[in-house]
């Protein structure tokens with residue numbers, strides 16, 4: 001989603017993914033029916049999350065569930081429907097079509113993907129941007145980097161998770177993951 005915003009604003013984002021293909025966990029999530037959102041006013045929805053209520057109200061007001069559903073329908077061309085228990089789903093209920101359409105839409109806007117590229121280092125480079133280093137030994141320089149590395153669920157082969165050490169090395173604080 002961050003890459004989509006950047007690409008729409010005219011930038012050319014490059015998405016690095018450590019796996020061989022994108023959206024692996026999204027596919028796992030969709031294996032038994034991908035629930036895309038919940039039918040509740042922002043006030044009520046914010047109470048579903050743990051943590052400061054005002055923070056989640058502000059986040060949901062800035063990007064309400066209705067905008068997310070509109071994005072899926074109008075930008076990705078996938079119909080959605082409301083099931084029982086006030087949950088919303090994509091047509092067919094699987095994540096594969098959503099993921100395929102999303103990747104195609106990103107590429108049509110000029111975003112590109114690099115797979116099997118695990119980021120293992122971050123530092124400033126002398127021109128004021130950021131230098132990323134990868135497990136392969138390669139380095140790449142960019143104006144800016146957005147990290148969206150996911151949580152710890154379903155990472156069966158990576159215990160403990162590797163990416164938090166990257167930020168610990170930079171002196172960033174880290175709260176242990178919890179559901």
Ligand SMILES: Cc1cc2nc3c(=O)[nH]c(=O)nc-3n(C[C@H](O)[C@H](O)[C@H](O)COP(=O)(O)OP(=O)(O)OC[C@H]3O[C@@H](n4cnc5c(N)ncnc54)[C@H](O)[C@@H]3O)c2cc1C
Nearest residue numbers: 016017018025026029034035117118119148149150154163
């Ligand atoms: C069984 C299951 C069912 C679920 N069902 C639903 C559902 O119905 N609806 C719903 O909304 N959510 C569901 N979820 C939750 C949903 O899958 C997650 O909330 C979502 O995938 C989080 O997205 P993310 O982009 O933050 O992280 P992720 O999807 O985890 O993406 C992060 C990506 O970063 C990559 N990465 C990590 N470290 C590096 C690195 N150093 N360098 C390069 N790449 C790296 C990872 O390989 C990963 O592909 C479910 C989850 C599970 C496990």
